[in-house]
Amino acid sequence: MKKKDIQEPICAVDYAFRRIGGKYKGRIIWYLYSKQIMRYGELRRKLTDITPKMLTQTLRELEDDQLVHRKVYHEVPPKVEYTLTETGAELIPFIDHLRQWGDHQIEKENRIPKSC
Amino acid sequence: MKKKDIQEPICAVDYAFRRIGGKYKGRIIWYLYSKQIMRYGELRRKLTDITPKMLTQTLRELEDDQLVHRKVYHEVPPKVEYTLTETGAELIPFIDHLRQWGDHQIEKENRIPKSC
DNA sequence: AATTATAGTATCATTTTGGTAATTAGGTTA
C-alpha cells in the first residue's frame, strides 16, 4: 500500500475510507471491540475467510494507521495480542451504525442475518 | 466483482462493507446527496482521481446494489443522470459520521481538511 | 466535411489480494 501513504486524500470521506475501507478492516475493528483483546490465532479463527498473509498485512496497516495496538510477548510459541487504540475505538459507533443498516438490508432481502 | 455477487456475506458488517466499501463509493454517494442529481461527466470532474472505466464500473455496481438510480435520456450527445435511491440515501447519516471523524483526524494531524 | 459534445468501451499495464508451503525457536516428549 505505497500510494495510500504517499497520495494525499482528496477529502474527509476519501481519507476515512482509506483508513478503514479494506475488505476486512471493519470486521477486525468490530471483533476487537467485542472481545477487547484478541490474539492473532483467535482473529484468524474468527475471520474464517482470511488468509494468514492478508491478516498480517491488514493488521499491519491498522497498526500503522494507529487504529489497532499490537503487543508482542517474547515467548515461544509466540504470543501477540491485538487491541483497539483510542482512535480505533472512536470508529465503533459508526461501524455499529453500518452493521445495523446491514442487518436491516439483509432482512429486507428475506434472509437470515448472521451475528458478527 | 464476481465473488462479491456469488459469495455469501459473513455477517452484517461484511455485508455493508461489500456494498459500500469500494474505493470511490462513499464519495459518489456523498456527492449525489449534496447535488441531488449528477450527470456522468459531472461526477467524473468531481472525482478527479477516477478513470472513466472505474467510474462506469463503480456506478454499475451501485446501480446493481440499488443504491444509485441511472436515468438515460436518449439524446445526442448522450445524457445520463444519476441520483440516490431511497436505500442509498439511508447511508448518508453514516457517511456523514465518517466524514466528520475524518475531518477530526485530519485536524489532529495538523493538516488542512478539504471539503468534500 | 470537419468539429463538437457526452457517455461510455477496448486494450493493455500495474497493483492488490489470495493460496499454500516454509520458517522460527524454546519447551516438551520419546
Added chain:
DNA sequence: TAACCTAATTACCAAAATGATACTATAATT
C-alpha cells in the same frame, strides 16, 4: 539427544482488481 509441538508470521507464485490511455458512436453545428 533428537524429533515434535505451538503460534505468528514470511516467501513465493497465481489470480483478481484497478489504472492509463486511446477509441467509439451519433446528431447538431460550423
